Amino acid sequence: MAKKESFALERNDERVIIHFDYDCFYAAVFEREDPKLRLLPFAVQQKQIIVTCNYEARRRGLYKLQLVREARHKCPEVIIALGEDLTRFRNASKDNYLFLRCFAWNHKVERLGFDEVFMDVTDMVDYNVDLLNHNALSSSFFHLDRNDPTVGFLFDASCISGHTFPTGSPQAVGLSTSTTASLTPALGKLYLRLLLGSHIAQFLRHQLEEHKSYTCTVGVSTTKLMSKLVGNLNKPRGQTTLVPPYEWSLDTGESNVTRFLDAHDIGKVPGIGFKTAQKIRQYVLGRPAAFHAGLVYGSTKEQVSVGEVRLSPGMKAEVLERLLISPGTPKDLGSKIWCLINGIDNTEDSYIKLDVMTAVKRELTLLTCSLIKRMRLDLMVDAEDDTAFGDEVPSSEVLNTSKRWSAHPRILRLTTRPRPPRNPDGSRPRMFNRTSKSCTMPSIIFSHKQNIESIAEQVVNSSLLPLFRQLHPEESGWDLSLVNLCAANMAFAGTDSKAGAGRDIGRMFRRQDDVLREWKVGDADLAILRPSDLTKNASQISEPEQPRNRDIGSSRHGSEDMDRSTQDSGVADDVWNSEAETAELGQACPVCGAHMPPFAVAAHQRFHSLPE
DNA sequence: CATTTCCGCCCG
């Protein structure tokens, strides 16, 4: 049995991130359509402003966000294109993005605006680190395909590709020399990983130039924050890698992260906008920070460096939090910014989270399928027939078109329960700390045209995933002991021409509850959903509640824990699991012992509870 | 409790 597949929980998450920034993107889009422009001073105009211009134009004194009048005066021969229609830029951006994404092994590639891309190449790097031949680093081969060892490129693994910060780092020396030994193992490993990152970055840059005719500037580091910032050091058409040490230590002294970051103006840090920066400046200076209104865009501010902020007396997350709270500001903005100015970018967690999300999505989809089946069994009636439940249990969930809904649940609710922390004796406390979120039942769920799977997929995407995110906005380490889906707040369709119909149905439900209550498995920690093992299907049971405003169907689902031996060895666990494993094959009715599909049990039991 | 609307802020 695999021991440690719990990737999401292990904090070996020093990622390798590449940030791409296309050089003067809008201008480059036009240049690609008309290469003659490359040699001429060329600018793109929106309204009365030069939004960007090529480097030929910059050589003649033009710059971004300059007034068109001024630009024309300074450089009369400039060629200007109108760039107010964004579609060509949008398309080019998307095209480049898709191109880059083809190289990624995972889907951790994202666009920021039209002209920036982040790519998490951690998996590629780690794969290739293991395959390096340390005796022949300078003639290494970078594998781009795990399945085809011939796909890749040659590179020199004895040095970083492109520029570094700080400049003249071990790069010149190379790894095969004695300096390698002086590097601590951890430092050396990170160095090697970033080195490989720099080579894949170099490769991708050239691919982009060759196949798409776009040059770009890239940064390589372990976070989006740092890779984006460090890339700025060498533009255009350059790349910069932020080399270790990333941690402060006795022999290496200050970390290169803070050394680099501290020199920036506080307002230059992505995520710290003008307002926030001004407040922080004011705090550090002890007086309002001066800023002279600029000509066109922004303004020249009194600069306060990240280092001054970070090292200002008593500075910490709480201080920033208090400083920045005002109506409409995000919750923990203070700690966010404290992290940022210390070079920590929490968004990297979201990459890991993505992996887990796909598993969660699978689970939710299975749950939804179960729920739909149950809803159809319990709530669909023959179009001509007003009675909700016949004498026979339907033999199949397949529905013909002569059925209609007798009632509509109006609310869809997702409930989860985190696994409570373990007691000293290894057992788990029984807690009822469930959390739930609900939304209006998406109408698609009542469709009887589409098949159940496609409906489920839509419901998951449109409703359940958003709910899940609300329930678990925290970082990746979900360890859930229960996931439950239910349809609630019944609305009966019949404009009760028969006055007693509603009451009869209500009574029926109550009787059903009585039966189900007996049948129901105890409320122990049963279903298990863990990021490390989300594949196995468990079961579904119904969960009766109050007669009025009650939930009609409820479908519970979880996955079997890998490490079951360390769990409660209670009987309930075993009962549950045996039921769980046979769930898809069939279940026995606890009253009469008849065998049937699990989703039919509830309806079948209702049959038992019908009035004589 | 969910939904709708608006505002502040950040970004390119």
Next chain:
DNA sequence: CGGGCGGA
């Protein structure tokens, strides 16, 4: 300026 996001 236009879009996106989060909070009230």
